[in-house]
Amino acid sequence: MNDEGSISSAYDDFCRSRNWFPRRLISEGLKELEMQLGNGKPVLLLLDLPTSYGKTTITVSLAKRAIEGNSFFSRIIHVLPMRSIADQLGKEVVSCLKQENENGEFERKVAIQHLGLQESPYFAKKVVITTLDTFVLNFFKAPVKEFSRVLDERGTHFDFPRAQIYSAFVIFDEFHLFSKLGTGTEDAKAVSKSLTSVLSAIKSLCLAGVPVIVMTATMPSIMKKLLVKKLGEYGITIIEKIYSKGDDQAFEEDRRSRTINFHKIQRDTVPELCERFLREGKKVLCTFNTVRDAVYCFNELKHLDPFLIHGKLPEGIRKKRVDEISSGENMEENTPNLAVTTQVVESGVNLSFDVLITASCPADRLMQRSGRVAREKGAHLGEVYIVEDSKYASFGPYNQSICKKTLDLVIEKQQINRDIIDEVYSGESIEVDRSLWEVLSWLDNFVLLDSANVDRALEFYKGFTDSFGIVTGFMESKVPSAERREFAVGLSEAEAKRVLKLRKKVVRENEIINLDKDESCLRTLLGAPSLSLELQLQGYEGIALDEFDPEIGYVWLED
Structure with a gap:
């Protein structure tokens, strides 16, 4: 085997070219993955490594190797849970590759692909940074570029993006965010369509000999057990590289000098x-x-x-904000003096603050948020202030008892780690949707199942991911203009139905259609199991929203 084209050497060589020490666990994991693949074994590499450990360097180094050519994979596809993280990672990859090739050839081969930014809808570029929603649709025969044809049960070119995926090196990042663990009601069982779909895709890829990495910093043990159990049923070996104290002395020397203090406060002190x-x-x-x-x-x-x-900023404003926190030369330049955010900064955002003030949230989310504090090299002290639940610091989508348990444990122990995460989730369980798992396996395995079958499955399950039912909301005054999508925001099914019931206006191309006198159509839309699918079936792009300040974003007044 030519070592210059190997997976393991791609990472080690890239690090040395930058005068960095390759992280031991990453190097070992890639070498073991390469060995198993070379022996024809179905295998997955699981990297459960702390924030700031340098996991992003894997993608950059493999991206360079994909562009240069090798015998293992033709492209790198990096899958993330949210658009904002995908946008930032894409910019980081482009910035790093610029330094590798002065004529710009490398950076032109990088694409960010999601519903708000379509630079490589069929995953044809050498480096694709995408979201789980887009990946799952392209993998399970519903190409995003031809989604309307899927709904009309017409033929699509679904084999093309699937071919790009099956010849790729696929990385699933921030994997802990693909489940519904810690959200919803007090029901102990969390059945996630997203987790079901991603595990089904991983199973198929591993069995086909595709190199696959799952990366996380805060995966609860019950989620890892499900991953191991489901893939083990198909004889897939899992190479686990899970960071423990003493695994990397150089990394620990830097972190040993850092102290994070945790405090409980009331909302009015913020x-x-x-x-x-x-x-x-x-x-x-x-x-x-x-x-x-x-x-x-x-x-x-x-x-x-x-x-x-x-997440409710218009697309154009959101892109601009992401640019502001990713265009500097270093972390210090990119980090604002004062930032107010939602969960979009929990993962994949390369910023370092001195102080975090956060609403109460589940332990794994708190560990991610705390990872934005004292992150920069040389930072020694960070403060985390957790706000008790109140009118303007609510639990939001999270389970109330999980949030309270997290707060009590963190304040008592003055730390946040995997042990606390597992203690918080003790007694909880997580499962795949068995019916959806079977259907997705059929769609992947049987070549004669086509767009018509996918359409029926999408309608029955209301999409293949938990965030599938995103409805586009257009600011009414911007609809007639070519820039209407720059002022569009994504709404959940519940949010969109509330707005539609009140305003009764939908959007088709450059036109606003008032359904005030078309009660039948309005009833059909509001009564549809999936509003997003029904809108597309009827040829509508989305719904019309009241005017709002685009710099602040869309906020439903009754929230």
């Missing part, structure tokens, strides 16, 4: 704390569980010129 820390020259991150709470805090702190980012 403005005063922010003002005080800013006077002391510290950088502050305020993270909330809902857009409403984040915007409320932003308005409270307007006199301090905060940076605001959340």
Whole structure:
């Protein structure tokens, strides 16, 4: 085997070219993965490594190797749970590859692909950064570029994106966010369509000999056990590289000098704390569980010129904000003095604050948020302030008892780690949707199942992922213009139905259609199991929204 084209050497060589020490666990994991693949064994590499360990370097190094050519894979596909993380990672990869090739050839082969940014809808470029929603549709024969044809049960070119995936090296990152663990009601069982779909795809890829990595920093043990159990049923070997104390002395020397203190506070103290820390020259991150709470805090702190980012910003504004926190030369330049956010900064955002003020959340989410504190090399002290549940610091989508248990344990033990995560989730369980698992396996295995079969499955399960039912909301005044999509936001099915019931307006191309006198159509849309699918079936792009300040984003007044 030519070592210059190997998987393991790609990472080691890249690190040395930058005068970095390759991380031992990553190097070992890639070598073992390569060996198993060379022996024709179905295998998965699981990297459960802490934040700041350098997992992103894997993608950059493999991207370079994909562009240069090798005998293992033709492209790298990196799958993430959220658009905002995909956008930032894409910019990081492009920035790194610029340094490898002066004429720009490398960076032109990188694409960010999701519903808001379509640079390689069929996954044809050498480096594709995408979201789980887009990946799952392309993999299970519903290509995003031809989705309307899927719904019309017409033929599609689904084999093309599937061929790109089956010849790729696929990385599933921030894997812990693919489940519904810690969300919803007090029901102990969390059945996730997203987790079912991603595990089904991983199973198929591993059995076909595709190199696959699952990466996480905070995966609860019950989620890992499900992963091991489901893949083990098909004889897939899992190479586990899970960080433990003493595994990497160089990494620990840097982190040993860091201290994170945890505090419990009331919501009304937040403005005063922010003002005080800013006077002391510290950088502050305020993270909330809902857009409403984040915007409320932003308005409270307007006199301090905060940076605001959340999931209900119009697409054009969101891209601009992501650019602002990823275009600097280093972490210090990219980090705002004061940022107000929702969960979008939990993962994959390369920022370092001195202070985190956060609404109460599950332990794995808190560990991710805390990873944005004292992250930069040389930072020694970080402070985390957890706000008890209140009107403007609510639990949001998270399980109330899980959040309270997390808060109590973290304040008592003054730390957040895997042991606390597992203690918080003790007694919980997580499962795949067995029916969906079987259907997805059939779609992948049987070549004669086509768009018509996919359409019926999508309608029956209301999509293959938990966030499938995203409905596009257009600011009404922008609909007639070519830039209407720059002022569009994504709404959940429940949010979209509330708006549609109140405003009764849908959008088709450059036209707003008032359904006030078409009660039959309105009833059909509101009564549809999946509003997003029904809108597309009837030829509508989305629904019309009231005017809102695009710099602040869309907030439902009753939230």
